[in-house]
Amino acid sequence: MSFLPAIPEVLRQFFKRPATNLFPAKYLPSSVTKYLKSVQEGNAAINPPVETPPNFRGKILYDRDTCIGCKLCIRVCPANAIEFLPDTKKVRIFVTQCIFCSQCNDACPVDALHMSDEFLLADEDRYSENMIVE
Amino acid sequence: MSENKKIGSTYSIPIGPVHPALKEPILFTFKMNGELVEEVDFAPGECHRGIEWMGMRRNPVQIVHLTDRICGICGVSHSLAFARAVEQIAEIEVPERAHYVRTIIAEYERLQSHLLWAGVAAHELGFDTLFFLAWRVREESMDVIEYLTGNRVNYGIVQVGGVRRDFTEDQFPRIEASLKYYEDVAGKLLNLFLEDRTIQMRCKNTGVMSEKEALELCTVGPTARASGLAMDVRYDSPYAAYGDLDFTPVLPHQYLGLTNGDVYDRIVVRLLEVVQSVDLIRQCLENMPSGEVLWEKKYPKILAACKKATGEAVGRIEAPRGECLHYVRMDGNTNPQCWKVKASTYSNQMSWLNMLKGEQIADIPIVVASIDPCMSCTDRVAVVHGERTDILTKADLHRLSVEKTRRLAQWS
Ligand code: SF4
Numbered sequence: 001m002s003f004l005p006a007i008p009e010v011l012r013q014f015f016k017r018p019a020t021n022l023f024p025a026k027y028l029p030s031s032v033t034k035y036l037k038s039v040q041e042g043n044a045a046i047n048p049p050v051e052t053p054p055n056f057r058g059k060i061l062y063d064r065d066t067c068i069g070c071k072l073c074i075r076v077c078p079a080n081a082i083e084f085l086p087d088t089k090k091v092r093i094f095v096t097q098c099i100f101c102s103q104c105n106d107a108c109p110v111d112a113l114h115m116s117d118e119f120l121l122a123d124e125d126r127y128s129e130n131m132i133v134e
Numbered sequence: 135m136s137e138n139k140k141i142g143s144t145y146s147i148p149i150g151p152v153h154p155a156l157k158e159p160i161l162f163t164f165k166m167n168g169e170l171v172e173e174v175d176f177a178p179g180e181c182h183r184g185i186e187w188m189g190m191r192r193n194p195v196q197i198v199h200l201t202d203r204i205c206g207i208c209g210v211s212h213s214l215a216f217a218r219a220v221e222q223i224a225e226i227e228v229p230e231r232a233h234y235v236r237t238i239i240a241e242y243e244r245l246q247s248h249l250l251w252a253g254v255a256a257h258e259l260g261f262d263t264l265f266f267l268a269w270r271v272r273e274e275s276m277d278v279i280e281y282l283t284g285n286r287v288n289y290g291i292v293q294v295g296g297v298r299r300d301f302t303e304d305q306f307p308r309i310e311a312s313l314k315y316y317e318d319v320a321g322k323l324l325n326l327f328l329e330d331r332t333i334q335m336r337c338k339n340t341g342v343m344s345e346k347e348a349l350e351l352c353t354v355g356p357t358a359r360a361s362g363l364a365m366d367v368r369y370d371s372p373y374a375a376y377g378d379l380d381f382t383p384v385l386p387h388q389y390l391g392l393t394n395g396d397v398y399d400r401i402v403v404r405l406l407e408v409v410q411s412v413d414l415i416r417q418c419l420e421n422m423p424s425g426e427v428l429w430e431k432k433y434p435k436i437l438a439a440c441k442k443a444t445g446e447a448v449g450r451i452e453a454p455r456g457e458c459l460h461y462v463r464m465d466g467n468t469n470p471q472c473w474k475v476k477a478s479t480y481s482n483q484m485s486w487l488n489m490l491k492g493e494q495i496a497d498i499p500i501v502v503a504s505i506d507p508c509m510s511c512t513d514r515v516a517v518v519h520g521e522r523t524d525i526l527t528k529a530d531l532h533r534l535s536v537e538k539t540r541r542l543a544q545w546s
Pocket residue numbers: 060076077078079080081082093097098099100101102103104105
């Protein structure tokens with residue numbers, strides 16, 4: 001079978017473990033909402049996602065008390081995702097706008113900003129509590 | 135053939151802008167004679183997002199991460215080209231080690247991009263088994279990129295004046311393991327792709343472009359090299375650490391003994407470049423100097439240096455698809471006065487007209503895919519007037535420019 005080299009390879013692949021991590025469930029549930037509900041009730045278990053790498057850039061974390069209101073993060077944010085609050089001299093970050101570059105983390109002189117591991121950020125409302133960090 | 139030429143014997147088929155056979159949004163119109171393509175026309179511009187417009191309202195430190203998003207595959211090529219342009223204007227000296235880090239990540243990008251392309255090519259031939267296998271192999275480079283930079287697609291590692299993250303000694307074993315994996319799997323990949331009869335039947339003598347045509351049409355990258363043109367920005371005008379590395383451009387005759395300039399040769403070139411990238415990364419790891427990776431750690435200083443800069447510069451690099459060029463002009467303001475992106479597909483797309491002529495309908499997908507087109511990189515000028523969308527050609531732009539000059543002359 002020298003002219004069809006894929007065939008032996010395919011046969012070999014049959015006995016290998018699948019490369020895909022089946023997240024969140026082994027088989028597509030007929031209704032995802034129902035599935036998630038049954039997970040909450042403890043009737044089903046979520047197949048865990050692949051672990052995030054050491055330097056992963058997920059949802060932003062803001063340490064309000066450390067922030068000195070220098071606005072440097074606003075100047076370097078490519079997505080204009082950070083808003084300055086003049087009354088309190090603190091900032092507000094819109095997660096839906098953020099492009100997860102972590103540049104504000106590098107720029108902040110007092111290390112008030114960090115990236116978390118959280119990546120499941122889908123939401124119906126872009127201004128929901130979950131989507132605004134302040 | 136004469137009876138085929140009768141009036142009414144030709145018909146035209148539109149393909150795109152959204153079509154399962156095309157992986158990129160672009161509209162083709164084919165004038166067909168029976169099964170054969172007689173004439174081709176195409177209209178790009180469906181994927182224009184106004185990134186340059188956004189860039190001109192931001193400072194270079196912000197733009198550098200905007201450039202990550204120009205293309206979904208070349209996460210580092212555009213940022214590197216842009217950073218190089220700004221560094222030239224602001225006369226910033228990039229530390230030696232940063233050059234090596236940039237080279238390693240750029241080569242990983244080439245690895246994943248070429249393997250992605252190989253999978254797509256197999257898929258366009260209807261060979262989905264190979265498509266899945268190629269993408270399985272590609273996943274290793276994605277994992278390493280994720281491990282090194284933090285994210286899979288938008289690496290965010292390049293900064294004006296260096297890189298934002300260093301690759302440390304304790305990360306080398308993971309890199310080494312992936313290089314070993316690719317060395318082991320390279321022979322198998324070459325065998326699966328190049329010895330397969332289906333692929334040979336479909337790709338040999340399909341979509342041929344001669345060396346002369348490749349030169350005349352200003353093609354770049356693997357598309358040009360597959361036609362026998364020994365051109366590679368990494369080799370011709372080295373940037374980052376490429377000047378220190380030992381390599382020559384990959385040409386199909388090195389493997390096959392001759393150059394045909396067909397789709398098959400393009401597969402050969404890209405697969406051999408996968409092997410070459412592994413070697414280049416290894417050379418980088420061996421010769422990596424120690425030291426800083428960023429010219430200036432304090433962001434206000436980087437911002438100030440960019441603001442002070444005046445002048446214009448061009449940053450050229452070899453992206454996986456060919457030469458990628460960024461032109462930047464700074465005039466002492468925070469934001470650049472002008473920023474222009476020319477991606478490799480812009481140079482390569484005209485070769486479709488010649489390649490597709492005389493091919494069959496069934497060969498259209500693979501020939502179109504063979505230059506590894508990326509429309510989101512390419513589509514740069516599109517103007518929307520209310521409901522109407524115009525794509526401005528060079529002649530239009532020239533006319534508009536003359537009109538504007540006249541208008542200004544009248545006012546003064
Ligand atoms: S991570 Fe990037 S995009 Fe998000 S808030 Fe920080 S600087 Fe802006």
